[in-house]
Amino acid sequence: MLRDEGEEGVISDVIPLFHNLLLVPMLEMAFIQVGIYCESRKQSIAGIYVADERRDTTTLNPNLTQIYKKILEDSPNACLAIVDNSMLSLNQSSMPISFRADDRKTYKPTFHNVESDEQVYKKVRKLISALQEQNLYDWEEHLTDVSKDWTNTNFL
Helix, strand or coil: CEEECCCCCCCCECCCCCCCCCCHHHHHHHHHHHHHHHHHCCEEECEEEECCCCCCCCCCCHHHHHHHHHHHHHCCCCEEEEECHHHCCCCCCCCCEEEEEECCCCEEEEEEECCCCHHHHHHHHHHHHCCHHHHCCCHHHHHHCCCCCCCCCCCC
């Protein structure tokens, strides 16, 4: 997740990185490239989001926990957003996302449900019903096929 410089607490963009198992060298390269991208747009990393393929998962695996802790080293106010797949439906009235915070001493699983702006959620429902997620690419897919834009600037 990215934020504009000077906009604490406002997520302005997201960059999907991986959909398979993570390898440390690839993760390091991804962070370097995201850092360059952020600099060019006057943005910084605001946190990490996780959308697990399993419907019942709302926790981080050990690898993702380490990634989140690494992000916290560089961005102490970074947050973690987890998509709750069990709440995904076209009839849902609130965003199925929970946020966690870290106090830099311990990893605190403190969830706060975020109420969505109805216009944003309407747009998300429309994209899901039109199967537009098939046109959303992550950094890993870009490595396989450079024509796939990992920044997804033309997605919306």
